[in-house]
Amino acid sequence: MNILSLASINLEQLQHSMKSWGLPAFRAKQILDWRNKGILDLSAMKNIPNSVKDALLEHIQVQPLKLVSKQKSTDGTRKYLFALQRDNQSLKHIETVFIPEESRGTVCISSQAGCVLDCPFCHTGTQKFEGNLTAAEIMAQVLAVKYDLLQDPMKHDLHHKVTHIVYMGMGEPLANEVEVFQSLELLMANDYLNLSRRRITLSTSGLVPQIERLGQDSPVNLAISLHTAINEKRNTLVPINIKHDLSRLRQCLNTYPLAKSRHITMEYVMLAGVNDRQEDLDALVQFINPERERINLIRFNSYPGSDYQGSATSVINNFAKSLISKGIRATVRRSRGDDIMAACGQLKTAKQGL
Numbered sequence: 242m243n244i245l246s247l248a249s250i251n252l253e254q255l256q257h258s259m260k261s262w263g264l265p266a267f268r269a270k271q272i273l274d275w276r277n278k279g280i281l282d283l284s285a286m287k288n289i290p291n292s293v294k295d296a297l298l299e300h301i302q303v304q305p306l307k308l309v310s311k312q313k314s315t316d317g318t319r320k321y322l323f324a325l326q327r328d329n330q331s332l333k334h335i336e337t338v339f340i341p342e343e344s345r346g347t348v349c350i351s352s353q354a355g356c357v358l359d360c361p362f363c364h365t366g367t368q369k370f371e372g373n374l375t376a377a378e379i380m381a382q383v384l385a386v387k388y389d390l391l392q393d394p395m396k397h398d399l400h401h402k403v404t405h406i407v408y409m410g411m412g413e414p415l416a417n418e419v420e421v422f423q424s425l426e427l428l429m430a431n432d433y434l435n436l437s438r439r440r441i442t443l444s445t446s447g448l449v450p451q452i453e454r455l456g457q458d459s460p461v462n463l464a465i466s467l468h469t470a471i472n473e474k475r476n477t478l479v480p481i482n483i484k485h486d487l488s489r490l491r492q493c494l495n496t497y498p499l500a501k502s503r504h505i506t507m508e509y510v511m512l513a514g515v516n517d518r519q520e521d522l523d524a525l526v527q528f529i530n531p532e533r534e535r536i537n538l539i540r541f542n543s544y545p546g547s548d549y550q551g552s553a554t555s556v557i558n559n560f561a562k563s564l565i566s567k568g569i570r571a572t573v574r575r576s577r578g579d580d581i582m583a584a585c586g587q588l589k590t591a592k593q594g595l
């Protein structure tokens with residue numbers, strides 16, 4: 242899909258296009274000032290004449306997402322369900338989550354509708370794959386959250402601005418390389434969201450050539466869905482491992498360019514009797530490079546029909562303690578938005594099939 246979209250266009254491109262449509266180019270900056278605040282609704286752009294708005298509507302996609310529903314968790318987490326506004330296609334749905342904390346506000350974005358990689362413990366992986374998102378659809382998720390926070394501010398102590406982005410929603414971002422790389426550029430562009438690469442984290446199940454290109458092009462923080470350091474076990478838990486195994490992943494991680502005092506995060510979802518035993522711990526200790534990597538132990542978020550059980554809290558805590566005693570940085574991820582199925586790996590639209 243190669244259409245111009247307000248959510249992904251930059252100033253120079255919009256000025257150029259507006260001239261070619263016979264519109265005053267100086268309006269481009271005014272329009273993008275609104276857009277950068279999260280406003281894609283032309284009717285809300287008060288200083289833009291109607292004649293310009295009408296002409297824009299003819300030439301450019303204005304709003305690539307339609308908000309279908311929004312849920313708020315008791316812990317402040319918000320989950321949004323969007324329908325992609327594509328012509329002549331059945332409605333596709335994606336989800337986005339906003340996680341407010343005291344010192345940061347994080348948007349967890351989707352990069353694909355569904356995922357083809359089929360990790361057996363992941364809810365998204367069980368969903369039918371419905372395609373890659375465009376850079377505009379990725380950016381529009383962030384804009385929609387900004388807009389919602391303007392309209393419906395958070396109360397008191399929690400952060401109500403978008404300060405961090407994580408590619409941890411639906412889909413495998415590196416399987417949608419072109420659009421995801423473009424969205425990274427837009428997030429970091431001075432004349433768009435102007436976020437530093439230290440505030441963006443991309444989570445991947447381990448597509449080695451794409452990780453290498455990410456390191457060259459946009460070396461944002463990297464999170465790897467490791468889940469086990471035993472190669473044969475990983476073939477089952479993270480099936481992309483059959484193609485890019487742990488030894489290739491190891492080599493590629495050794496050279497990923499890290500920002501100063503940053504680490505690669507190894508995500509490790511704790512599954513009872515599957516990857517939480519002594520042999521798993523030993524393999525993990527062997528695999529990790531403690532100078533450059535840290536481990537984030539994730540509680541398994543169960544969902545109806547899942548075949549796995551999460552490890553008990555005591556097992557998770559002991560696993561973390563053992564890692565720390567070996568000089569490895571390890572943390573246990575707090576699960577957010579559990580009551581609205583907004584936690585990691587729970588994103589799967591209830592509207593599927595509509």
Ligand code: SAH
Pocket residue numbers: 360362363364408409410411412413414444445446464465466508510539540541542543585586587
């Ligand atoms: N496809 C990418 C990013 C999306 S998933 C990836 O796999 O990294 C974000 C994180 O949630 C990944 O680490 C993923 O393995 C984890 N995850 C998936 N299903 C989960 C579940 N049911 N419970 C907890 N974490 C899960």
Ligand code: SF4
Pocket residue numbers: 356357358359360363364365366367410411412413446466
């Ligand atoms: Fe896809 Fe990531 Fe889920 Fe695996 S964990 S199925 S790569 S979204």
